[in-house]
Amino acid sequence: MDLRGKVAVVTGSGRGLGRAYAEALAAAGAAVVVNDVDAESATAVAKGIAERGGRAVAVAAPVGPTATADALVATAVEEFGRLDALVANAGVLRDRVLWKMTDEDFDAVVDVHLRGAFTCARAAAARMREQGGGGSLVLVSSPAGQRGNFGQANYAAAKAGVVAMARTWALELARAGITVNAVVPVAATDMTRTVPAFADAVEEAGRTGAPLPGWLRRAHGLGSVEDAAPLVVFLLSDAARGITGQAIGIGGDRLALWAHPREKAVAFAEGGWTAAAIAESWDTGVGAEPEPFGIPAPTPPGA
Numbered sequence: 001m002d003l004r005g006k007v008a009v010v011t012g013s014g015r016g017l018g019r020a021y022a023e024a025l026a027a028a029g030a031a032v033v034v035n036d037v038d039a040e041s042a043t044a045v046a047k048g049i050a051e052r053g054g055r056a057v058a059v060a061a062p063v064g065p066t067a068t069a070d071a072l073v074a075t076a077v078e079e080f081g082r083l084d085a086l087v088a089n090a091g092v093l094r095d096r097v098l099w100k101m102t103d104e105d106f107d108a109v110v111d112v113h114l115r116g117a118f119t120c121a122r123a124a125a126a127r128m129r130e131q132g133g134g135g136s137l138v139l140v141s142s143p144a145g146q147r148g149n150f151g152q153a154n155y156a157a158a159k160a161g162v163v164a165m166a167r168t169w170a171l172e173l174a175r176a177g178i179t180v181n182a183v184v185p186v187a188a189t190d191m192t193r194t195v196p197a198f199a200d201a202v203e204e205a206g207r208t209g210a211p212l213p214g215w216l217r218r219a220h221g222l223g224s225v226e227d228a229a230p231l232v233v234f235l236l237s238d239a240a241r242g243i244t245g246q247a248i249g250i251g252g253d254r255l256a257l258w259a260h261p262r263e264k265a266v267a268f269a270e271g272g273w274t275a276a277a278i279a280e281s282w283d284t285g286v287g288a289e290p291e292p293f294g295i296p297a298p299t300p301p302g303a
Contacts, residue, residue, distance in 0.1 A: 001237040004029035007080040008236060009072045011063045011120055012090030014041025016189045017140070017225045021087050024229035025236065026054035031080040033072055035090070037062045055080065063090035063116035069123035077127065085136040085236045086124035088117040088162075095151045106154045113158035117165065121180075125173055134177025136236045139166050141182045141247060146258055148293050163247045167260070170245030179244040181235055184258055185228035186221045186251030188212065213300070217252030220298045227252055264291070 003025060013022040014036025022032045026049040034049070036042035039060035049056035057079045061068040076083040091113045094105035117139050128135035144152050145159025166182040173180055204210070217223050231250040234240055249256035265286040269277055 001028050001233045001239065003233065003236060006030045006084040006236060007033075007076050007082050008085040008087060009033040009035065009076055009083065009120070009124065010087040010089060011035045011072070011116065012037075013087075014038050014045055017185055017187055017228055018087075018089040019045050020187075020225035020229040021089060021232045022056070023049060024226075024233050025085075025087075026056055027052070028233050028237075030085070030236065031055040031076075032057075033076045033079070034058045035063065035068075035072055036060060037090075062112070063088075063120065064111040066119045066123070069116075069119040072120065073123045073127050082131055083124060083127045083135070084133075085138070086120055087138045087140065087232055087236075088120050089140040090116050091140075091155075093152075093155060095155070097151050098153055101153060109154035110158050113155065114161045114165075117162050121165070121169065125169070125176075125178060128178050129173075129176045134179070134241070136240075137166075137169065137173075137178060137180040138232055138235050139163075139180070139182045141166075141184045143184060143186060143249070143295050146184060146247070147295050149295050163258075166247065167245050174244065177241075179235070179241065181244060182247040183228075183231055183235070184247055184249040184256075185231075186249070186254075187223060187225045187228050189225060212252065214253075215301050216298055218254060220296075221249065221251035221254030221256070222298070223252030231255070265289070 008025050008030050010018055010022040010025065010032060012018040013034045022034050022045055026032050032049060032055070034042050034046045034056050037060065042058035042060050046056040046058035057075060059072055059075050061071060073083055092109055094109050096105055121137050121139070124137060139162045141162045142155070142159040144156040145163060148156050163182045166180050169180040212222055228250050231248060235243065247258040249258055267281060267285045
């Protein structure tokens, strides 16, 4: 994957998955605008890329406000002459069950994950359409957005919205040659520790430094942040020019294409349905195989 000549903005790239994305893109030849709310972290990542022969510049700013999105795009153009890609990765957590979640908890997460992806994508798309030649938008989602997760209504809603925006923008930006995809990574990070299904494994790996077991990497796609980076490199490459409007999962040894929401079962009643008719037919009709929800807990082989 040769990304020489391409310029990418990666939000929330001072640590974790964002850092892995930025470093992998730079290693493939792209110039990178490293963004993080933590100036020290952003500067360290950009410096490390430069020391390895890559090109990077740091911008310390919180994602969400339009001013930040505009500044990130402007920096890409001023420093490197153009903008070819945006990886909207920045995020925060404020985990609480519904009855304990405050307005501030909800707004903080939605503002960074959902509004931040929107403002940054809008600014990036405007620049890409102006300069011509197409481009790539990669929006980072989560299994929580696809399946739900206990205590993460704000995060799950935002991440589900990210995938919906990717599908919509894939339609809107097709004529401009701009691809839009969502990635659904699973990796051992500080944020993953909040997912009960993965918490024990992530904690054990962090405590001992031991690699995650093969069954976990394969069955549940849980690996390192570096395992998730190749998908982003691929989506920004010319090899992925025909791929748009998709939600693609990666983690550990696993690569997956997530299905779009669709009707699973359909039944008809002449003249329309009554509540009593729905109740009578539910268990043997459209409700015979209800959909699962929540992220399943990993189960070791033989357990």
